[in-house]
Amino acid sequence: MSSGNTRALEGNSRHPGLNLGPAHAQEEDTREEMVFGFWVFMMSDLILFGLLFATYVTMLGGTAGGPGPKELFELKSAFIQTMILLVSSVTFGMASLALKYREDKARLVVWLLVTLALGLAFLFFELKDFHSMFDKGGVPSRSGYLSAFFSLVPLHGLHVTGACIWLVALLGQMAVHGLDAPVKTGILRLAILWHFLDIVWIGIFSLVYLGGLS
Amino acid sequence: MSDATSLIFGRLGWDALPFWSMLDDHSAMSIINGVIATGAAGMVVLGILAAIVLVTWLGKWKYLWSKWLTSPDHKKIGIMFIVIALVMLSRAIIEAVFMRAQQAVGLDGGFLTAEHFGELFTTHGTIMIFFMAMPFLTGIINYVMPLQIGARDLSFPVMNQISLGLTAAGAALTMISLVLAPFSTGGWTGYPPFTELSYNPGAGVDYWLWAVTLSTLSSTLTGINFAVTIFKKRAPGMTLFRMPLFTWTALCTAILMIFGMPPLTVATGLLALDRYLDFHMFTTDLGGNMMNYVNLLWAFGHPEVYILILPPFGIFSEIFATFSGKRIYGYKILVIATMCIAILSFTVWLHHFFTMGQSAHINAAFGIATMLIGIPTGVKVYDWMLTMYRGRIRLSVPMVYAIGFIMLFVLGGMTGIILATPSVDYQVHNSLFLIAHFHNMLIPGLLFGMLSATNFWFPKAFGFRLEERWGYRAAFCWIIGFMLAFFPLYVLGLMGMPRRSVAYFEPQYVPWMITAGIGALVILAALLCLLIQLWVSIRDRHANNVFAGDPWDGRTLEWGISSPPPEYNFPVIPEIYSIDAFMTEKDRGQGWQAPDRYDDIEMPANSAMGVIIGITGLAMAFGLTWYMWWLVIGAGLVTLVAVIARGFGRTTTRTIAACEVQRTHEHWLEQVRLTHPIDRSLEQTTSNHGRPVPPIEGAVQ
């Protein structure tokens, strides 16, 4: 699949994430700066998550006689959330492609709405998970371990919530202003956030859920 | 308290007023402390009232709003950052004088209560780090860096406003804590479990927590802004290795801000969860572990040290080169040393807690890493000395600070190497030796750097020189005051006096303590000299005006434009062919030229975002501190709506017409032509109007 064609495409790329290419040349410099800036912010955020991961690992032993991962987590639910997030990453990719090649508002909006629905579904399952953990006595005030869990995983959920709000705001902007340059830049940055959150989730399901259940 | 009032005011009651305890408890100690606290609160209230009355009386509200508060101009934002820093510096120095006074008479007592003393050292540290040092260096980088790389503004001007708003909110919160007391007594590091709710249920720790969090967010955004600007907005031809050294250090500092601030966000965030939502991250029970906090805090704390010290390194590099009339010695080596320091700074954080109880081999590893930082720093010192070697040195005010820095900083560095040895650290940790060490790094390093930068770039920003006589007095007072105030602390530390002690019972300490107290007074005199210098300079501004823009025979781009620069900085973005770009231009006789053609310039439009986010940030932090939940929710919603609404706006730029640019630029060029060029030796006289004589042909610049 790595044909010469793809290479040529990458040769023109100026920032992380999908590049819109020459057909969208208007304001390309601003866009490069904005997307690069957002990328830097993501890296800063990554340090934040990384340290929360490390702190989580150091708190694994701090269950203080309370429930641990084996009593609290459900593999099925974690798998469903993983799948939802992965598929949403692809649907966002399709939205980006619709933006780049078609400038087809209808198609773009449909893909974005599908992504939004998947994001909300993810949040629904995550909240359901927390609810069942609470029922089993897994509340953050129970132990240091649970505090660490609830400082890490819900933070990812909060990011997803923020991304969903941003998505709705972008759809609103599109309704008012059409598919203009700021909306395009917004979608590119949101795409980066969305894919980034999926990467953080890889860490969460591997370390927290699979690590805890094995 | 009834339900309704507690719904509105949370846990804020009359007892938050600083004189309240005085009314119940009539002991002499309580009266003295009450009077001091009330005096401080009164100064805050009077200061705010005076500012409001003054602005109203001058009829400047509209000017203040449209020309400053909502201005996206990096130069104005930089100046506002520095104003915040100077206000907070004054407060923190006064607090330091109180602490020194207390300890000078602290044998078996003194006049401050332990509680009051605790608040003093906590606010002093918090303010000096987060609301003096950070805004000061952010302000200087904000002002100078875009000028040095030939840019018209930062990459994200509105985000810059938001950074300013957040820092101002944090500073305001610490000021409010003087009126609605208390502040935390947990030190600027706020170690749990002392700062946990069970040991410290009052509002003090929460004030500290939210003030620091606001500052952290501000610095993270600032770091991103600086880094992206330096990566993406350099003038054509300015490759990375043609950037001025100050810009290099600004880049490294920005990178440290981006990667060093998140650990603090994690630490304070988790502590907040502990205090507000009954988490058990750092508690002593239910599996909490306070060592995690120490680890996270210093994972921020050590990069922070280099965030503070790298910009002064850059400033001194510029100053040594300019006032020695020579190109900087070993430019590339200095750049590499800066990068080494930036990366090494992430590998040493454990030396702040050698005594926590980990194995000796871990201590050894981090101790060695710490000593390694001495190598690139030493290289820098040699490079600066070699820059001065055989230069024609002019002992201007910035240069006095720079020479004071180089000598005192090396001494401080030596004590740092001593402290980096774990076995020695076991003896002197938590003693005044440590206090002496880090003040020895931060005052000659950071503060001298900032003050010399102010003296150096002030004429650029305001169009007139700072008066030199009072400048020298301030500089010498700082140097002498510093030595008097902190060298005795080395001795006291070795004699075994712990830091943060309100009183002591060893009569041998007294003479050293009194010396240190005198030193604090000399530093207070230095602060007064700075204020007088400012006053005298403003008074004599017409005689000292340097509109032509180059009072020091400068080397880098910012000296090639008018003083003060126009809003768009450069009428035409310059092309760069070498380091020290402006000196090269002058050398070739190409300075001060009119471009072939002018274009319309697009600049960011004014925006109220910074003010809005600053106010809502302050409201949220205040609400959280006093449990006024309605305020927190309301301010949060306003923030969200403001951010979303901003996304819907489309007029974010305004255009300055080419003819206006041309008129401004040609007027300035005409003035430059009329300015009499002066020799470098006359730069401190009133004949200096900002145009140096051209270099002698063939002379090495």
Place this chain on the structure above:
Amino acid sequence: MSTRQLNEQEARECKTEQRSYLWGFGLALVLTLIPFGLVAFADVERMTLWLTIGGCALAQVIVHLRFFMHITLAKNKREDLLLVLFTVLILVILCGGTLWILFDLYKRMLPGMMP
């Protein structure tokens, strides 16, 4: 706004990029199914299991970076790539250091905190 007419080359590029996303999806799917499947159904020795989970996670992160974030080794992407690598370096130092320090501390002083 109506659908833009694509010229031949653009149509080809569009296909390639679409396929690239689907490749990414396929690889990520496999790398997710392996660890989940092992934990759910197989009875593997713990250390091997952990290493497999970790390896798959790392591989999947790279897949995401490559196919979804378009971070590649191409020459003009170096700035982004450098930034990622630098971040990884800092992460390794900070997280590795944290684990090293705290678990050593637990061994010496807080055996109860060992998981």
